[in-house]
Amino acid sequence: MSEILVDIRNMTFKRDERVIYDDISLSIPKGKVTAIMGPSGIGKTTLLRLIGGQLKPESGNIFFDGKDIPRLSRNALFETRKRMSMLFQSGALFSDMSVYDNIAFPIREHTNLPENLIEKMVLMKLEAVGLRGARDLRPSELSGGMARRAALARSIALDPELILYDEPFAGQDPISMGVIVRLIRSLNDALGLTSVVVSHDVPEVMGIADYIYIIAEQKIIGQGTPEQIAEQTSPLVRQFVNGESDGPVPFHFKAAPYREELIRKTAFTNRKGG
């Protein structure tokens, strides 16, 4: 396997008393597109926030290029974050700025480049996502797909080493989905980035990922290249990949026995009425 950029070792993360990740380990190789898949609500976005240092794990290590993210000082963490960027599900464009200013924002914040040079950089990033014509629009004037592409242009503004994509395909029409799939792959290869894609859209992920981790029930339940994943026999992986409504991940949310609850409800109503 090639060089590792992000290495998560024996990481446990709890939210209040609820365990989100139980002692998981995974590694993200440099220059590849790695996908993290799993059902909604299991904390895939949380994993990205852990890598970005916005959340701290209960125990374990998260190494980014050898630096242990949870143990960095605030200043060191901010320095490290300059080398990564995150594409949020909502795009998270600044609503009080034009598309152009949004993309110029990180460049203006972190460099002292003259404005004419910034303009050239911004135009190049906009060209890469096909939105050069939308430079003067406000984020509220963009469609969902365009907003995500503009946000993508902003996240590559400072040529990061790592991009974290949070559900990049969610809520997209087939055309913009195709555009984003193409962009993730081509940006990764053209700029030599490392990409982490968190998603539950199986066909899209299988199409672009070099390596896939499937997470469910606080653990990694399957991993491998798309071909290996497609051939896995584990019932949990099969259920997820084939989108079956019932199986090891049950259709019903954890609850008391149905019959018992119905009887108890009736008794309660009677008591209240009488």
Added chain:
Amino acid sequence: MKQFYLLGRNTIATISGIGRAVILLLSALAHVPNPKKGFPLLLNQLYAVGVLSLVIIIVSGTFIGMVLALQGYTILVGYGAEASLGPMVALSLIRELGPVIAALLFAGRAGSALTAEIGLMKATEQLSSLEMMAVDPLRRVIAPRFWAGMISLPLLTAMFSAVGILGAHLVGVDWLGVDGGTFWSVMQSQVDFEKDILNGIIKSIVFAFVITWIAVFKGYDCDPTSEGISKATTATVVQSSLWVLSLDFILTALMFTK
């Protein structure tokens, strides 16, 4: 038993809330500002927080001055003391009504807007994305808004009192016929700079601090949902109003009792 549990839980929540608010304020303000980047941000916020509150402050100030003059005149004229209308209006405005009503209006107009704006930035992940871009949202978003509030409210209070006195002049002198020279000269001799004006300014600075602090904290700390933002906005107005009124009593007791 449940009552004890709730009491304990609410107490802990309140104390940890105060702790978070203090940490927020200290981390937002404890740094050397970069004038080149910070000044344009401050100017923007001075416009949003201060200039946009001007209309409500000036209109309210004028009407309150007019009402004070009308009420004061009908009482004072019974004792033949209408010459004291000027200082009565001026002292009420400068010592009490100016700082308090301007602060209450400011909480409703600017405080709620600050909370809603910051809350919405949180809900739409704009604050998170700033963090991930290695830009500290406390410095970039919170600090300029806090300073804008601290600068705006004392100035708005001064304008409120000034237009209030002009409104009182309009009613008392131009309409009800109090002598203009008496109105101004008795006011001048009765209003003391240190005792009245300075204390009024101190009050408005304290109120500005409390309101802006509550407003930015409630926005930053809210649940990132539409319900959370609406709750936070309401809490900003209610809590800052209560704080303003109770602090006003304490400050008055300290400043004006002998």
